[in-house]
Amino acid sequence: MNYEQLQFNLNAYKETGEILDAAKFLIHQFDLDDDNFAGFGFRDELEKNSILLTANGELGELQHVMIPKNLFDFDLTLVLNMLAHEMLHVRQKSPRMMILDKNEREWQAYYEMLFHTNFPQIPTLSDYYLKFFGEKALLYYSRMGEGSELQLKYAEQKLEVEKLLEDLINKEK
Incomplete structure (x- = not known):
């Protein structure tokens, strides 16, 4: 459809x-x-x-x-x-x-909105919303606790989010 x-x-x-x-x-x-x-x-x-x-x-x-x-x-x-x-x-x-951890759940859900790893059939958001939800993802990442086991688990994904945000900022220039 x-x-x-x-x-x-x-x-x-x-x-x-x-x-x-x-x-x-x-x-x-x-x-x-x-x-x-x-x-x-x-x-x-x-x-x-x-x-x-x-x-x-x-x-x-x-x-x-x-x-x-x-x-x-x-x-x-x-x-x-x-x-x-x-x-x-x-x-x-x-x-x-x-x-169990709410910060992990939110991190995964915001990451999903950016990269659609679970639901590839969902359309990509506008740059405005990619930036907005990328920043939300990083907020929940920070709430996992500096150097925590959860942060280490998602460190590579965090780099992907930071790269996406950097690319969006450069695109605006």
């Missing part, structure tokens, strides 16, 4: 107020579903220009992804990357993966 068809279908869902069904449609279209996914629910909207999704549930239990009702007012590429981020959290909190 091409971008125009996707957007047409999403607009139809949006017009009839079927936002949760639209989100389900996208995770099926982009093969993001997981056995540990319990479904979507609504969360409060932050503000008109801001978007926040969360994966809610205890570690080792089924996860609900909470989305704002205005999710589809945002750019489709951004929405797909945000959904992929949360669906990775769904996997990370499953009994088979069980990543």
Whole structure:
């Protein structure tokens, strides 16, 4: 299905107020579903220009992804990357993966948004969002603790993120 068809279908869902069904449609279209996914629910909207999704549930239990009702007012590429981020959290909190450290979970999810290693079918973000989410990734990396085992585990990936950010800065010049 091409971008125009996707957007047409999403607009139809949006017009009839079927936002949760639209989100389900996208995770099926982009093969993001997981056995540990319990479904979507609504969360409060932050503000008109801001978007926040969360994966809610205890570690080792089924996860609900909470989305704002205005999710589809945002750019489709951004929405797909945000959904992929949360669906990775769904996997990370499953009994088979069980990543206990929140900083590690966030690092992996932001890294995914930059490089799409788990979900290669997700489109690449604009340079603006690559920079924004790259900086978020580095924030969570720093929270792992200076010289910690986790930082050592992800040291090579950190270099990739820093290189991406450097390239984006040089591109702006």
